[in-house]
Amino acid sequence: MNRIPLRPLARILHARQVGENPDAIERENLRIRHEQMRDKARQRAEGRLLVMGVMFFCAFAVIGVRMGHLAGSEPMEPRAQAKGASIAAQRADIVDRKGRILATNMETHSLYAHPKQMIEPERAAKALAGIFPDLDEARLTKDFTGARKFVWVKKKISPEQKQAVHDIGEPGLLFGPREMRLYPNGKLASHILGGSGFGREGVHSAEVVGVAGVEKFFDDQLRDPTREGAPLQLSIDLTIQSAMERVLYGGMNLLNAKGAAAVLMDPYTGEIVAMASLPDFDPNDRPRPPVSGSPSDSPLFNRAVQGVYELGSTFKIFAVAQAMDLGLVNANTMIDIRGPLKWGKHRIRDFHYYGKELSTTKVLVKSSNIGTARLAKMVGATRQQEFLKSIGMFDPTSIEMVEARTGKPLLPQNWSELSAMTISYGHGISTTPMHLAAGYAAIANGGTFIKPTLLKQGSPQKGPRVMSAETAARARAMLRLVVSHEEGTASLAEVPGYAVGGKTGTADKPKENGGGYYEDKVIATFASMFPAHDPKYVLVVTLDEPEENTGGEARRTAGWTAVPVAAEIISRVAPLLGLRPDIEPVQLAGITLASQ
Amino acid sequence: MTEMVYGSAPVHAGEPVLPKWWRTVDKWTLSCILMLFGVGILLGLAASPPLAERNGHAAFYYVKKQAFFGGMAIISMFIVSMMDPKTVRRFAVLGFVAAFVALAMLPFFGTDFGKGATRWYSLGFGSIQPSEFLKPGFVVASAWMMAAAQDLNGPPGRLWSFALTVAIVLMLSMQPDFGQSALILFGWGVMYFVAGAPMLILVAIAGLVVLGGTFAYSNSEHFARRIDGFLNPEIDPTTQIGYATNAIQSGGFFGVGVGEGQVKWSLPDAHTDFIIAVAAEEYGLVLVLVIIGLYATIVVRSLTRLMRERDTFIRLAGTGLACMFGVQAMINMGVAVRLLPAKGMTLPFVSYGGSSLIATGIAVGMLLAFTRTRPQGEIGDILKGRGRL
Numbered sequence: 013m014n015r016i017p018l019r020p021l022a023r024i025l026h027a028r029q030v031g032e033n034p035d036a037i038e039r040e041n042l043r044i045r046h047e048q049m050r051d052k053a054r055q056r057a058e059g060r061l062l063v064m065g066v067m068f069f070c071a072f073a074v075i076g077v078r079m080g081h082l083a084g085s086e087p088m089e090p091r092a093q094a095k096g097a098s099i100a101a102q103r104a105d106i107v108d109r110k111g112r113i114l115a116t117n118m119e120t121h122s123l124y125a126h127p128k129q130m131i132e133p134e135r136a137a138k139a140l141a142g143i144f145p146d147l148d149e150a151r152l153t154k155d156f157t158g159a160r161k162f163v164w165v166k167k168k169i170s171p172e173q174k175q176a177v178h179d180i181g182e183p184g185l186l187f188g189p190r191e192m193r194l195y196p197n198g199k200l201a202s203h204i205l206g207g208s209g210f211g212r213e214g215v216h217s218a219e220v221v222g223v224a225g226v227e228k229f230f231d232d233q234l235r236d237p238t239r240e241g242a243p244l245q246l247s248i249d250l251t252i253q254s255a256m257e258r259v260l261y262g263g264m265n266l267l268n269a270k271g272a273a274a275v276l277m278d279p280y281t282g283e284i285v286a287m288a289s290l291p292d293f294d295p296n297d298r299p300r301p302p303v304s305g306s307p308s309d310s311p312l313f314n315r316a317v318q319g320v321y322e323l324g325s326t327f328k329i330f331a332v333a334q335a336m337d338l339g340l341v342n343a344n345t346m347i348d349i350r351g352p353l354k355w356g357k358h359r360i361r362d363f364h365y366y367g368k369e370l371s372t373t374k375v376l377v378k379s380s381n382i383g384t385a386r387l388a389k390m391v392g393a394t395r396q397q398e399f400l401k402s403i404g405m406f407d408p409t410s411i412e413m414v415e416a417r418t419g420k421p422l423l424p425q426n427w428s429e430l431s432a433m434t435i436s437y438g439h440g441i442s443t444t445p446m447h448l449a450a451g452y453a454a455i456a457n458g459g460t461f462i463k464p465t466l467l468k469q470g471s472p473q474k475g476p477r478v479m480s481a482e483t484a485a486r487a488r489a490m491l492r493l494v495v496s497h498e499e500g501t502a503s504l505a506e507v508p509g510y511a512v513g514g515k516t517g518t519a520d521k522p523k524e525n526g527g528g529y530y531e532d533k534v535i536a537t538f539a540s541m542f543p544a545h546d547p548k549y550v551l552v553v554t555l556d557e558p559e560e561n562t563g564g565e566a567r568r569t570a571g572w573t574a575v576p577v578a579a580e581i582i583s584r585v586a587p588l589l590g591l592r593p594d595i596e597p598v599q600l601a602g603i604t605l606a607s608q
Numbered sequence: 609m610t611e612m613v614y615g616s617a618p619v620h621a622g623e624p625v626l627p628k629w630w631r632t633v634d635k636w637t638l639s640c641i642l643m644l645f646g647v648g649i650l651l652g653l654a655a656s657p658p659l660a661e662r663n664g665h666a667a668f669y670y671v672k673k674q675a676f677f678g679g680m681a682i683i684s685m686f687i688v689s690m691m692d693p694k695t696v697r698r699f700a701v702l703g704f705v706a707a708f709v710a711l712a713m714l715p716f717f718g719t720d721f722g723k724g725a726t727r728w729y730s731l732g733f734g735s736i737q738p739s740e741f742l743k744p745g746f747v748v749a750s751a752w753m754m755a756a757a758q759d760l761n762g763p764p765g766r767l768w769s770f771a772l773t774v775a776i777v778l779m780l781s782m783q784p785d786f787g788q789s790a791l792i793l794f795g796w797g798v799m800y801f802v803a804g805a806p807m808l809i810l811v812a813i814a815g816l817v818v819l820g821g822t823f824a825y826s827n828s829e830h831f832a833r834r835i836d837g838f839l840n841p842e843i844d845p846t847t848q849i850g851y852a853t854n855a856i857q858s859g860g861f862f863g864v865g866v867g868e869g870q871v872k873w874s875l876p877d878a879h880t881d882f883i884i885a886v887a888a889e890e891y892g893l894v895l896v897l898v899i900i901g902l903y904a905t906i907v908v909r910s911l912t913r914l915m916r917e918r919d920t921f922i923r924l925a926g927t928g929l930a931c932m933f934g935v936q937a938m939i940n941m942g943v944a945v946r947l948l949p950a951k952g953m954t955l956p957f958v959s960y961g962g963s964s965l966i967a968t969g970i971a972v973g974m975l976l977a978f979t980r981t982r983p984q985g986e987i988g989d990i991l992k993g994r995g996r997l
Contacts (some may be wrong), residue, residue, distance in 0.1 A: 072907075
């Protein structure tokens with residue numbers, strides 16, 4: 013590069029001679045050099061900007077060409093329905109504990125159209141409207157004659173319908189294989205299974221996704237191809253479930269109840285052998301969630317795991333058991349039950365007058381609110397909370413259903429002495445029937461808390477100990493007395509040979525808009541175990557607003573409503589469960605016992 | 609007498625603002641932008657009802673929001689485009705500093721809206737994504753530094769701007785937001801290129817990009833999955849790309865008709881990242897080509913006007929803004945047609961999104977301000993050139 017030096021000596025000397033400032037020469041040279049530089053930079057930038065402009069233009073052109081190429085090609089869906097594109101069973105079956113099918117898949121077909129390939133779109137539309145009354149002919153004609161290349165006609169069609177469509181002879185009508193979920197038992201165990209729907213859909217397959225119940229909870233597992241379609245085995249027994257639902261349904265109708273729920277649980281393994289919530293639905297045709305009214309009145313609402321209710325006097329056994337476990341009382345300690353028990357403005361009353369004092373056993377047998385409240389006072393609010401927490405009354409149950417997470421118990425915000433007293437007889441705490449079953453299971457299995465589960469278990473669970481085995485045995489003996497004692501509230505639960513033990517609970521229903529309780533609407537519950545001396549099963553039956561009208565006045569207490577229903581369930585179910593009735597044969601006809 | 613006492617009344621020698629603006633602004637670019645905005649509303653009508661339904665709003669809730677933010681964007685665009693380059697530079701640099709601080713504070717005060725990347729400030733009534741506003745400010749600030757570096761005895765502006773770029777890219781990658789950091793890097797690279805980058809360095813940068821890409825591929829699962837999905841020739845029809853491809857195919861040349869599209873019901877990002885697929889399905893190739901044409905016109909026309917620009921700063925800043933705008937559109941559409949690996953990037957002025965709309969409005973306003981016709985002193989140059997010879 014040939015640049016003029018900034019201070020050329022000749023010019024500087026000359027300037028000095030004539031008396032000019034030589035710095036001006038430097039400034040002038042600097043300016044010239046600067047301008048040259050800028051000119052060069054500008055020219056270079058011009059060239060580079062041109063390159064960029066051309067590059068951008070080309071890139072946009074490429075995108076445009078690619079768009080055109082894509083737009084000109086056929087959609088992928090028609091190509092995918094080549095021969096042999098049948099789909100294997102993707103979603104695993106669900107079976108009961110004995111391997112009987114609860115949910116399986118059925119291959120059906122979907123119907124779609126390629127209007128571009130249609131010969132007589134109007135005739136096809138008319139014929140289709142004839143085969144499927146729910147399709148609108150005008151709409152189909154519009155779809156078939158429009159610009160669309162692909163139209164879904166029906167998502168699921170039967171083989172007969174498929175043949176009828178085939179007979180139209182229209183080449184533009186095509187079928188795609190489609191797996192659909194089938195619940196062969198209809199309404200049976202509907203709340204447990206939940207239901208399923210279509211997720212993402214293509215022509216040659218559609219994803220079946222669980223929308224509720226175990227179908228949703230185990231959705232990933234059921235769809236997991238690595239499990240190779242191994243069925244999901246539940247702890248449910250289809251036969252027991254069926255018998256229980258039947259009896260519960262009959263009982264609900266007989267007692268004019270709005271709803272009912274029942275849970276049958278194995279207290280050692282935690283398995284739920286049967287669980288029902290009425291009203292129910294058919295998972296093959298799952299109704300839409302209600303848009304108006306309370307969601308808890310919908311058939312989709314699972315009362316057994318979602319519904320939180322004040323379960324009333326069924327909670328008394330927890331207060332009694334804890335007091336005994338702490339050594340505060342024994343079965344025969346006399347407890348003052350003079351009422352009403354005043355606590356601030358609050359008064360605790362009994363249903364009947366039971367005298368001045370009762371033994372602990374009698375407090376439970378006769379269901380004295382005052383008696384249990386006094387026990388709760390002895391135990392104290394803190395220890396009561398610890399105990400109820402240990403038997404799972406503070407958190408939603410961990411049962412494998414998506415709905416269970418919403419069944420969060422309602423607890424008092426401030427657990428005062430008064431709360432402790434009311435909670436001892438089941439008021440001021442709302443839990444689901446499933447919680448109650450788990451709590452009774454702890455008494456039934458000898459004092460350990462186990463988590464209820466819907467999956468078949470191989471062996472008994474080991475849970476944390478919540479009370480001593482002796483306390484549990486004493487509590488069971490008391491529960492047996494509630495049934496077997498002639499003054500017991502659950503005397504109607506006596507099923508010959510099965511030694512039922514349990515506790516009733518009748519709680520007034522709180523008004524929906526808050527502010528007090530209904531006088532004439534109750535939740536009647538019977539929590540039981542059988543046989544009481546060595547319980548194999550725990551059964552909780554809850555009826556919503558039952559009313560027994562055979563007597564003169566309407567009877568709503570659990571002893572007249574939930575108890576007979578539970579007794580009927582036990583008498584039906586116990587033989588099916590393989591329990592042998594423990595009956596002394598009166599006389600063995602024609603046989604003489606050798607030892608006598 | 610009055611004049612003798614108080615001096616003569618001040619007279620504005622210059623032209624009034626509006627006529628001058630109208631005379632000098634690039635009307636082609638301006639009309640293309642307004643048309644793009646119209647297309648955005650049109651596609652919002654098609655693409656956003658499913659989203660509104662999912663979120664429980666009235667069908668055209670998001671269209672109304674889009675129109676509102678679009679109006680604000682247009683207004684800010686007009687205001688910015690009426691400023692002279694010096695004012696633009698001042699405001700842009702101030703805005704850049706503010707956005708930079710906001711970006712740096714994101715890890716402490718930002719929210720991720722459950723999407724796994726902390727990119728937003730939640731303001732109760734809405735949210736702000738600082739990186740959107742950072743982009744135009746960054747371009748202007750960098751252009752200023754680079755232009756200063758071209759003066760003899762000027763500061764080392766290129767080095768400064770490079771350090772700034774690295775800092776921003778690191779902060780964005782931490783969010784992580786690889787798309788925006790790639791855009792920032794690209795903007796700086798383009799300006800450096802036009803400012804006269806030596807060829808050797810260009811080659812070195814290309815090598816670095818390849819290395820960085822390899823590093824990200826082997827170290828970021830997120831990134832690797834996207835690339836793998838791109839390299840895999842089989843399109844799974846149940847992926848976003850599969851749906852988009854299908855939509856373009858079923859749209860054909862003239863589309864399936866207004867409101868008849870299906871893709872918007874299956875794609876969660878139909879109103880943002882894949883809006884071009886909705887356009888292709890409902891209106892066909894025709895509208896897509898129009899949209900591409902609009903973007904191409906804006907970018908290419910701005911670049912040609914900047915070729916004549918003699919002020920280094922204006923040239924660089926304009927280039928950066930135009931290229932960033934164009935590349936964002938290109939990436940968005942390139943993803944939909946599987947020319948590029950999946951990368952969430954909005955289609956400027958068309959996709960739904962408040963922050964992005966307003967930030968784009970400001971950026972385009974700056975671009976318009978920089979591409980206005982102004983005396984370039986050609987005659988003076990020629991005379992000077994003669995004198996010099």
